[in-house]
Amino acid sequence: MADEIRIPIDSEADIVATRQQGRALAAELGFSSADLTLIATAISEVARNIVAYAKRGEIVLRHANQGSRRGIVVVARDKGPGIPDIAQAMQDGYSTSHGLGLGLPGAKRLMDEFDIASQVGKGTTIVMKKWARRHG
Amino acid sequence: MEVSILKQGDYLIAMIQAALSDAALLKLRDELVERVGRFRARGVVLDVTVLDVMDSFTTRTLRGIAHMTKLRGARTIIVGIQPEVAFAMTQLGMTLEGVETALDLDGGLAALRQGTKGGGNRGR
Amino acid sequence: MRQKTEGEAAAQSTGEAAAGMVQELVTYFREKREVLRRQWLEQMTSKSLLAGRTAQEAETESITIYDTCVGCLETGQYDGAQAYATRMAERGVLRGMTAEQIIGGLLTLRDVYGRSLFERYQRDLARLSAALDIYEPVGNKILSIVALAFIEEREKVVRQQLEAIRELSAPVLQLRQGVLVQPVIGMIDTQRARQITEALLRAIRANRARVVVMDITSVPAVDSKVANHLLQTVQAARLMGAAVIVTGLSAEVAQTLVTIGVDLSKLNTLSDLQSGIEEADRLVGYRVITTEATMARNAET
Numbered sequence: 119m120a121d122e123i124r125i126p127i128d129s130e131a132d133i134v135a136t137r138q139q140g141r142a143l144a145a146e147l148g149f150s151s152a153d154l155t156l157i158a159t160a161i162s163e164v165a166r167n168i169v170a171y172a173k174r175g176e177i178v179l180r181h182a183n184q185g186s187r188r189g190i191v192v193v194a195r196d197k198g199p200g201i202p203d204i205a206q207a208m209q210d211g212y213s214t215s216h217g218l219g220l221g222l223p224g225a226k227r228l229m230d231e232f233d234i235a236s237q238v239g240k241g242t243t244i245v246m247k248k249w250a251r252r253h254g
Numbered sequence: 255m256e257v258s259i260l261k262q263g264d265y266l267i268a269m270i271q272a273a274l275s276d277a278a279l280l281k282l283r284d285e286l287v288e289r290v291g292r293f294r295a296r297g298v299v300l301d302v303t304v305l306d307v308m309d310s311f312t313t314r315t316l317r318g319i320a321h322m323t324k325l326r327g328a329r330t331i332i333v334g335i336q337p338e339v340a341f342a343m344t345q346l347g348m349t350l351e352g353v354e355t356a357l358d359l360d361g362g363l364a365a366l367r368q369g370t371k372g373g374g375n376r377g378r
Numbered sequence: 379m380r381q382k383t384e385g386e387a388a389a390q391s392t393g394e395a396a397a398g399m400v401q402e403l404v405t406y407f408r409e410k411r412e413v414l415r416r417q418w419l420e421q422m423t424s425k426s427l428l429a430g431r432t433a434q435e436a437e438t439e440s441i442t443i444y445d446t447c448v449g450c451l452e453t454g455q456y457d458g459a460q461a462y463a464t465r466m467a468e469r470g471v472l473r474g475m476t477a478e479q480i481i482g483g484l485l486t487l488r489d490v491y492g493r494s495l496f497e498r499y500q501r502d503l504a505r506l507s508a509a510l511d512i513y514e515p516v517g518n519k520i521l522s523i524v525a526l527a528f529i530e531e532r533e534k535v536v537r538q539q540l541e542a543i544r545e546l547s548a549p550v551l552q553l554r555q556g557v558l559v560q561p562v563i564g565m566i567d568t569q570r571a572r573q574i575t576e577a578l579l580r581a582i583r584a585n586r587a588r589v590v591v592m593d594i595t596s597v598p599a600v601d602s603k604v605a606n607h608l609l610q611t612v613q614a615a616r617l618m619g620a621a622v623i624v625t626g627l628s629a630e631v632a633q634t635l636v637t638i639g640v641d642l643s644k645l646n647t648l649s650d651l652q653s654g655i656e657e658a659d660r661l662v663g664y665r666v667i668t669t670e671a672t673m674a675r676n677a678e679t
Contacts (some may be wrong), residue, residue, distance in 0.1 A: 130276040137307055138273070152576055155307060155338040159346065162309040210347060221310060224346035333619065337579035340617040341572075344610045349617070356619035357586055365619075 123179045127168045127196075136177050137161040143179050144190045149250050157190060157248055160228040163221045164194040164244050172198020172241065182247055189230070189249035197241040204236055257282050259289060264296040265366055266328075267359065270304055279315045286319055290328045298323055299362035303334030313348040320353045329354065333362040399508050403495075404452045410494060415444050418490045427482045430474070443487065451516045459520045463527035480528050481521070488517045540564075548574040550581035550590075553655065556662045558587040558620075561651075563596040571607035575614055582620045589661050590615060591654040595626030605640045612645060621646065621661060625654035 125136050140161040141154050168175035175196025182189040201207050210223050226232040231247040256278055259268045320330040331354045356362040419440055422428050428436050446458045499506035543564045550560045558581055612622040624647045636642055648654045
């Protein structure tokens with residue numbers, strides 16, 4: 119499989135396929151079965167976020183290398199309305215009370231690294247990373 | 255066929271057989287609710303063994319199924335959540351609180367037969 | 379070339395005097411090496427600091443240590459002492475020796491050097507003072523280097539053992555059909571909490587368990603983070619239709635957790651493993667019946 123995969127997100131119908139591709143890419147990197155589920159779930163959440171707020175966007179899946187460790191990078195990009203208050207959006211209580219599900223704060227908990235940049239009127243970019251744990 | 259729904263006496267057994275899109279999940283919800291009403295079913299066992307990911311939407315929808323069937327007089331028991339999926343759900347903070355669960359189909363049916371006392375794990 | 383000021387001249391002559399004193403001490407310690415070294419060995423023997431070492435080992439090591447110390451005094455560099463300490467630590471010698479032996483041995487040597495200086499300069503307090511000014515910092519520095527090497531070696535061993543404990547997957551045992559027991563031993567951090575949860579959930583599926591008794595009596599520090607890990611484990615097990623009973627959470631710890639705001643209401647806790655097992659039996663529908671034969675036997679004793 120290629121080192122980088124770009125997946126356009128046009129509707130909720132793309133969510134399942136995207137997370138399955140993420141799972142397959144992560145499997146190549148030697149992630150444990152439990153980690154594969156965490157990654158697929160996180161991808162599902164950020165893809166869902168794109169569909170809910172921006173209607174369309176893209177998800178890029180990539181291998182990551184840092185010294186001796188290997189991992190997966192997930193970039194979720196959209197040109198949607200943007201998030202006015204990121205801190206608020208990243209609070210658990212906020213998202214549940216607005217019926218938005220647990221999306222972003224949840225995805226952050228599942229991954230090792232999580233960065234979000236957003237500008238009102240311009241769009242949002244989320245970069246998440248997870249590193250494969252050494253075995254033995 | 256992504257979901258099969260069978261009638262077994264007073265109960266409905268629904269088995270999800272492939273990953274479901276949002277639209278398909280909502281359709282499942284509506285079908286279950288409709289059939290509970292039509293057959294006056296007293297219980298539903300919904301088997302999600304095949305789902306390798308249960309994200310926030312899936313969880314909300316399952317909660318909705320449990321709630322709506324309850325309004326029509328039926329208990330819904332979710333069965334077959336896999337270990338890794340259960341772990342991911344708690345990491346995401348989704349506990350399916352208030353929704354009964356059991357390990358598998360047998361466990362779900364046993365819970366329904368035992369009535370409200372014992373059986374299904376409701377999680378307070 | 380400009381002339382030196384009085385201050386600079388004074389400083390320079392002090393420096394020269396100090397350098398001269400260093401050389402004097404070094405020469406003295408080298409001349410007296412056999413005498414002082416024997417004194418040192420005798421004193422260590424009388425304090426039982428050489429237990430477990432052969433005469434040959436004591437000889438060779440004492441020579442190396444003595445010479446290394448004098449070398450540090452001469453050069454003002456401690457690479458030699460550091461290298462020696464590291465070598466000893468790596469060879470695991472330190473592991474076989476007690477703190478008393480290591481540090482006691484060096485303290486004895488320090489005293490032997492010190493006493494010899496008193497003896498030599500007893501008639502000249504000014505020179506004695508100068509000698510001690512030079513000697514004492516060196517002695518102390520060498521002592522710290524060795525003591526630290528010893529401590530680091532011990533800490534490394536402890537870390538390795540902690541890691542080994544951590545890597546033992548938390549065993550899950552089937553007590554009866556439908557009832558699992560998971561004794562947890564050692565500290566729980568995020569990584570270990572994950573291992574524990576994964577092992578538990580897989581066992582629930584494999585054994586079709588309906589109740590798990592998780593005993594945390596041997597978990598030393600239960601703080602709010604650990605409590606939250608436990609809560610998450612309980613929630614995950616519940617999603618698989620299994621109830622978790624947590625035993626071994628002392629009343630004090632429970633009180634502390636509640637005081638700092640941890641919601642323990644979702645944890646089904648009992649004081650000890652026995653109670654936990656009885657509760658598990660109750661939940662699953664088991665009843666323990668003592669047969670007539672056993673009752674008769676018990677009545678006899």
